[in-house]
Amino acid sequence: MAEKLVVIGAGMASGRVxxxxxxxxPGRYDVTLFGAEPRGNYNRIMLxxxxxxxxTYDEIVxxxxxxxxxxxxxxxxxxxxxxxxxxxxxxxxxxxxxPYDKLLIATGSQPFIIPVPGKDLPGVLTYRDLxxxxxxxxxxxxxxxxxxxxxxxxxxxxxxxxxxxxxxxVTVLHLMPHLMERQLDGPxxxxxxxxxxxxxxxxVCGANTxxxxxxxxxxxxxxxxxxxxxxxxxxxxxxxRPSKSLAxxxxxxxxxxxxxxxxxxxxxxxxxxxxxxxxxxxxCYGLVAPLYEMAKIxxxxxxxxxxxxxxxxxxxxxxxxxxxxxxAGDFAEGDDRxxxxxxxxxxxxxxxxxxxxxxxxxxxxYGDTTDGAWFFxxxxxxxxxxxxxxxxxxxxxxxxxxxxxxxAAVAALPDDAxxxxxxxxxxxxxxxxxxxxxxxxxxxxxxxxxSSSCGSCTGLVEQLLAVTLGDSYAAPTAKSVCGCTDxxxxxxxxxxxxxxxxxxxxxxxxxxWKTSCGCHVCRPALNYYLIADWPLEYKDDPQSRFVNERxxxxxQKDGTFSVVPxxxxxxxxxxxxxxxxxxxxxxxxxxxxxxxxxxxxxxxxKKEDLPKIWADLNQAGLVSGHAYAKGLRTVKTCVGTDHCxxxxxxxxxxxxxxxxxxxxxxxxxxVKMAVSGCPRNCAEATCKDVGVxxxxxxxxxxxxxxxGMDVKETEPLGKTSSETEAIExxxxxxxxxxxxxxxxxxxxxxxxxxxxxxxxxRVVDDHDARKALxxxxxxxxxxxxxxxxxxxxxxxxxxxxxxxxxxxxxxxE
Amino acid sequence: MTEWxxxxxxxxxxxxxxxxxxxxxxxxxxxxxxxxxxYAIDNSCPHQGGPLSEGIVHGAAVTCPLHxxxxxxxxxxxxxxxxGSVRTYPAQVEAGRILLDAALAxxxxxx
Ligand code: SRM
Ligand SMILES: Cc1cc2nc3c(=O)[nH]c(=O)nc-3n(C[C@H](O)[C@H](O)[C@H](O)COP(=O)(O)OP(=O)(O)OC[C@H]3O[C@@H](n4cnc5c(N)ncnc54)[C@H](O)[C@@H]3O)c2cc1C
Ligand code: SF4
Ligand code: FES
Numbered sequence: 008m009a010e011k012l013v014v015i016g017a018g019m020a021s022g023r024v025x026x027x028x029x030x031x032x033p034g035r036y037d038v039t040l041f042g043a044e045p046r047g048n049y050n051r052i053m054l055x056x057x058x059x060x061x062x063t064y065d066e067i068v069x070x071x072x073x074x075x076x077x078x079x080x081x082x083x084x085x086x087x088x089x090x091x092x093x094x095x096x097x098x099x100x101x102x103x104x105x106p107y108d109k110l111l112i113a114t115g116s117q118p119f120i121i122p123v124p125g126k127d128l129p130g131v132l133t134y135r136d137l138x139x140x141x142x143x144x145x146x147x148x149x150x151x152x153x154x155x156x157x158x159x160x161x162x163x164x165x166x167x168x169x170x171x172x173x174x175x176x177v178t179v180l181h182l183m184p185h186l187m188e189r190q191l192d193g194p195x196x197x198x199x200x201x202x203x204x205x206x207x208x209x210x211v212c213g214a215n216t217x218x219x220x221x222x223x224x225x226x227x228x229x230x231x232x233x234x235x236x237x238x239x240x241x242x243x244x245x246x247x248r249p250s251k252s253l254a255x256x257x258x259x260x261x262x263x264x265x266x267x268x269x270x271x272x273x274x275x276x277x278x279x280x281x282x283x284x285x286x287x288x289x290x291c292y293g294l295v296a297p298l299y300e301m302a303k304i305x306x307x308x309x310x311x312x313x314x315x316x317x318x319x320x321x322x323x324x325x326x327x328x329x330x331x332x333x334x335a336g337d338f339a340e341g342d343d344r345x346x347x348x349x350x351x352x353x354x355x356x357x358x359x360x361x362x363x364x365x366x367x368x369x370x371x372x373y374g375d376t377t378d379g380a381w382f383f384x385x386x387x388x389x390x391x392x393x394x395x396x397x398x399x400x401x402x403x404x405x406x407x408x409x410x411x412x413x414x415a416a417v418a419a420l421p422d423d424a425x426x427x428x429x430x431x432x433x434x435x436x437x438x439x440x441x442x443x444x445x446x447x448x449x450x451x452x453x454x455x456x457x458s459s460s461c462g463s464c465t466g467l468v469e470q471l472l473a474v475t476l477g478d479s480y481a482a483p484t485a486k487s488v489c490g491c492t493d494x495x496x497x498x499x500x501x502x503x504x505x506x507x508x509x510x511x512x513x514x515x516x517x518x519x520w521k522t523s524c525g526c527h528v529c530r531p532a533l534n535y536y537l538i539a540d541w542p543l544e545y546k547d548d549p550q551s552r553f554v555n556e557r558x559x560x561x562x563q564k565d566g567t568f569s570v571v572p573x574x575x576x577x578x579x580x581x582x583x584x585x586x587x588x589x590x591x592x593x594x595x596x597x598x599x600x601x602x603x604x605x606x607x608x609x610x611x612x613k614k615e616d617l618p619k620i621w622a623d624l625n626q627a628g629l630v631s632g633h634a635y636a637k638g639l640r641t642v643k644t645c646v647g648t649d650h651c652x653x654x655x656x657x658x659x660x661x662x663x664x665x666x667x668x669x670x671x672x673x674x675x676x677x678v679k680m681a682v683s684g685c686p687r688n689c690a691e692a693t694c695k696d697v698g699v700x701x702x703x704x705x706x707x708x709x710x711x712x713x714x715g716m717d718v719k720e721t722e723p724l725g726k727t728s729s730e731t732e733a734i735e736x737x738x739x740x741x742x743x744x745x746x747x748x749x750x751x752x753x754x755x756x757x758x759x760x761x762x763x764x765x766x767x768x769r770v771v772d773d774h775d776a777r778k779a780l781x782x783x784x785x786x787x788x789x790x791x792x793x794x795x796x797x798x799x800x801x802x803x804x805x806x807x808x809x810x811x812x813x814x815x816x817x818x819x820e
Numbered sequence: 821m822t823e824w825x826x827x828x829x830x831x832x833x834x835x836x837x838x839x840x841x842x843x844x845x846x847x848x849x850x851x852x853x854x855x856x857x858x859y860a861i862d863n864s865c866p867h868q869g870g871p872l873s874e875g876i877v878h879g880a881a882v883t884c885p886l887h888x889x890x891x892x893x894x895x896x897x898x899x900x901x902x903x904g905s906v907r908t909y910p911a912q913v914e915a916g917r918i919l920l921d922a923a924l925a926x927x928x929x930x931x
C-alpha cells in the first residue's frame with residue numbers, strides 16, 4: 008500500500024518536489040497537499056507581470072486541477088495547517104486531522120512588516136501572493152491614485168514598476184543610500200535610480216520611515232526627517248522572514264529557518280523541508296533557483312535514493328521590462344580584492360568585476376548584461392582568470408582571441424554554463440534539446456523549462472537557438488545598425504576603436520557581418536566612423552557614400568544635380584556673382600535660387616557637366632559649399648560691427664574665420680552654425696547646431712539647437728572673452744561630436760544622449776582634453792580640408808561621369 | 821542565340837558601382853558587384869524613375885538614391901514590401917570587356 012505523504016504549502020518549491028517525485032517514484036505515495044492560499048501552485052515570480060498587466064493569472068498557473076487529478080493529489084487549498092503532532096504523525100487543520108508517513112514542510116516565507124505606527128491601517132499591503140496583487144489593483148483603479156512603496160529592493164521595485172505601468176503615480180522610499188544595495192553597488196544603483204526616474208517613478212534614498220498616517224485608511228507616509236508623501240496605497244516590501252513557526256512549535260530544530268541536512272531532512276527523520284522556509288548550512292534563500300535544486304534532492308530522498316544538496320551561489324536579475332541588470336556573488340570592496348570597471352556614460356553601461364586571488368568573486372552589470380552568464384559560470388567554477396585578465400571585462404568575445412561574433416558571447420559559453428538561473432538549466436541541456444529537434448523557443452521552453460520562470464534569459468535561449476540552428480533561426484535583434492549585424496552603432500564605434508579596425512572589410516569580418524558587403528544603411532555609417540577615427544590610415548570609400556556625397560552635388564528628382572558654392576559667412580562680391588551668372592548661362596541652369604543658408608543654389612545640372620561647371624567656378628575662387636554633405640554646411644552671420652548700429656563684435660569676421668577653419672570636415676550628420684552680432688540675433692544663432700551670440704564682454708557659444716524636423720533652442724556651452732577661445736570651444740565641441748555620435752544623429756540628439764555636462768567636462772573644463780580634441784580635429788582637416796570640386800574638375804572624372812557607351816549613335820547606322 | 825556588343829572595359833565601371841549606356845529607348849545601367857559580376861538593367865527606378873546607377877550597390881542589389889527602394893540586379897524586382905520591377909538585359913564579361921545584348925544597339929530595347 009502506498010505511503011501517505013502530506014505536503015504543507017502549495018508554493019513553488021513543493022510544486023517542483025511533486026513533479027520530481029512523480030517522475031522518480033510514481034505511485035509510491037498518496038499525496039495530500041495543503042495550501043493556505045485558496046488556489047494551487049502558480050509561478051509566484053510572475054506576479055510582477057500580472058501586476059503590470061503584461062500577463063494574466065491563468066498564464067502563470069503551473070499546475071492545474073487536471074494535473075492534480077491525474078497524479079491523484081488530494082488538494083486542500085484554502086486550508087492552513089495549524090499544528091504538527093509528531094508523536095501521532097498527524098497534522099491538524101480546520102477540517103480536522105490528517106495522518107502522514109512522511110511530511111514535507113514548504114511554507115515559504117512571509118513579508119516583514121516594519122513596526123511603525125499605522126502599519127495596520129487599511130491600504131497598507133505587502134507583496135507576496137495573488138491576493139496582494141488583486142488588492143493593489145483594486146486600490147489603484149481610481150484615476151490619479153498614489154502609491155508609496157517602502158523598500159527599494161527587488162520586490163519593491165517590481166511592485167513600483169508594475170503599479171506605474173497601471174497608471175499609478177509611485178514613490179519608492181528606500182532606507183539605504185542606493186537601490187538594491189544587496190545586489191548592486193553604488194554606480195549601478197545610481198544608473199537604476201536614474202532609469203526609474205526617467206520612467207516617472209519618484210525614488211527617495213536614505214528615507215527612514217517613521218509613521219504611516221491616516222484615520223480610517225492610509226493617507227500618507229512620514230519620514231524621520233519630517234518629509235511627507237501622500238499615499239492611497241502603501242506597499243511594504245522591506246524583506247522576508249522564513250515561515251518557520253509551525254515547525255518550531257512542533258519542536259523541530261530551527262534557526263532563522265527550519266534546519267535541514269543535505270538530504271533536506273529536518274531533525275525528525277520523517278519530516279523534510281524545502282524552499283524559503285529552510286535554513287541549510289546557515290543559509291536561507293529567497294530565489295527560486297536554489298529552491299529547485301533543493302526540490303530535486305528532497306524528491307530523491309522521498310523516493311528512497313541518496314542525494315545531497317550542497318548549497319547554491321545565486322545571481323539576480325530584475326524583472327522590469329527594459330531594465331538590464333545583473334549581479335552575482337560578493338562585490339563589496341576590500342583590501343584583498345581587485346576590481347575591473349568598465350563605464351560607458353553615453354550608453355548608460357556599467358560593468359564591474361570583483362576579483363580575489365585571480366578569481367571572479369562578484370559581478371555587477373548595468374545596461375548591458377549579455378555576458379552575465381559567462382561571468383557567473385567562471386564565478387561558480389572558480390576559474391583562474393589571470394590569462395585573460397586584460398580583456399575579461401569585455402566578455403567571452405575577446406577571451407582567447409575568438410572572433411567577435413555577436414553570437415560569440417553565447418557560442419563561447421561552456422556546456423555547463425547556466426542559462427536559466429531559475430530552473431538551473433545549462434547551455435548543454437538546451438543545445439542538445441535543440442539538436443534533438445526543438446527548433447522554437449516554445450519547444451525548448453517546454454522540454455527544458457529554460458526561460459519558463461522569470462523569462463529574463465529568453466534572449467539567451469534565443470541566441471542559443473540561433474547559434475545552434477544557424478541561419479534557419481532568426482533571433483530578434485535589438486536596435487542594431489541594420490539587418491547586417493546585431494551590433495548597435497555604439498557597439499560598432501567602440502569596437503572599431505578598441506580593436507583597431509581600419510577598413511570596412513576588417514569591420515565586417517571581425518564583427519561578423521551577416522552580409523558579404525553590407526547595405527545602404529551600414530556602409531555609409533562605417534565609412535564615416537572609419538574616416539573620423541583613422542583620418543590618416545583609412546581611405547574614403549566613395550561607393551559607400553550616398554549619391555550626393557559621392558558626386559559632390561545634390562541629386563534632384565529628375566536625376567540632375569544642384570551646385571552650391573561656398574559663400575564664406577554669407578559674404579560675396581561682384582566677381583563671384585559674375586562667375587555664378589556666367590556659369591548659369593553657359594550650362595543652361597534652369598533655376599538659380601538664394602538658399603536659406605545665405606548662398607546661391609544652381610539647380611538642374613547634368614551629371615556629366617558637373618566637373619566642367621566646377622572648373623569654371625574654381626577659376627573665380629569658388630569652392631564646394633558641401634550643401635550635400637554630412638559635414639560643415641553654412642556659418643550664417645549678420646552684418647555686425649562693420650555696419651550695424653547695435654553690433655558688439657565683428658560677427659561676420661568671426662563667422663568667416665569659423666567656416667574657413669572647419670569647412671571640409673566630415674561629421675555624423677550635417678552641422679550648421681551661425682554668429683549674431685548682438686542678442687537681437689539676426690543670424691538665428693540660437694537654433695543652430697552651434698551658435699555664437701556676440702555681447703559687449705565677448706562671445707556666448709551655445710550648442711545643440713535644431714530648426715528642421717525638430718525645433719529646439721541651443722544650450723549654453725561657454726562664454727569667452729576672445730574670438731580665439733570661442734573658436735577653440737567650437738572646434739573641440741565638433742570634434743567630440745565627430746568622435747562619439749551615432750551616424751545620422753544631429754548634435755542636439757547626441758547631446759541629449761550624453762548630457763551637456765559630459766560635453767562641458769571635456770570641451771570647457773578640461774583644458775588638456777580640449778587641446779587634444781583640437782589637435783585631432785586639425786589632424787583630420789589636414790587630410791580632408793581639400794576642395795572636392797578642384798580634385799574632380801578633371802577630364803578623367805568628366806569621362807568617368809559620362810555614359811560608358813552611347814548606343815544611340817550605332818543605332819543610327 | 822544572343823549576339824553581343826562590346827560596351828567598354830570592366831575596369832571602367834567601379835567595383836560596387838555602375839555606369840550608364842545611352843540607348844535610343846533610354847538609359848541602361850551596367851552594374852559591377854563586389855565579386856565582379858556584371859548586370860544590366862534599366863536605369864529608371866520602378867518607383868519614381870530615380871537613376872538606379874547612382875545608388876549604393878550591395879550584394880546583387882542596388883538601393884535607389886531617391887527613396888531607398890532596393891532593386892535586385894538579377895531579376896530587376898523591387899525587394900521587400902515594394903512592388904514593381906525594371907527590365908533586365910543579358911550581360912557578360914569576356915577578357916575584361918563588358919558585352920551586352922546587341923539588340924540594345926538596334927532600334928528597340930526589346931531583344
Ligand atoms: C537648398 C535648401 C533650401 C533652399 O532653397 O533654401 C535646402 C535644400 C534641401 N534640404 Fe534643407 N535646404 C536648405 C536649408 C535648410 C535649413 C535652413 C538653414 O540651413 O538655415 C534647414 C533647417 C535647419 C536644419 O538644418 O535642421 C533645413 C533642413 C533640412 C532637413 C532636416 C534636417 C533635420 O535634422 O531635421 C533635411 C533632411 C536631412 O538632412 O536629412 C534637409 C534636406 C535638404 C535636401 C538636401 C533634400 C535632399 O536630401 O535632397 C534639399 C536639397 C535640395 C537641392 O537639391 O539643392 N534640409 N534645410 C537650403 C540650403 C541651405 C544651404 O545653403 O546649404
Ligand atoms: C513578487 C515576487 C517576485 C519574485 N521574483 C523572483 C524572481 O524574479 N526570481 C526568483 O528567483 N525569485 C523571485 N521571487 C521569490 C520566489 O517567488 C520565492 O523564492 C519562491 O516562491 C519561494 O518558494 P516556496 O515554495 O519556498 O514558497 P512560496 O512560493 O511562498 O510557497 C509557500 C506557500 O505555502 C503556503 N503556506 C504557508 N504556511 C502554510 C500553512 N501553515 N499551511 C498551508 N499552507 C501554508 C503559503 O501560503 C504559500 O502559498 C519573487 C517573489 C515575489 C513575491
Ligand atoms: S523643405 Fe527642403 S527637403 Fe523639403 S522640399 Fe523643400 S528643399 Fe526639399
Ligand atoms: S524613385 Fe527609386 S525609390 Fe523612389
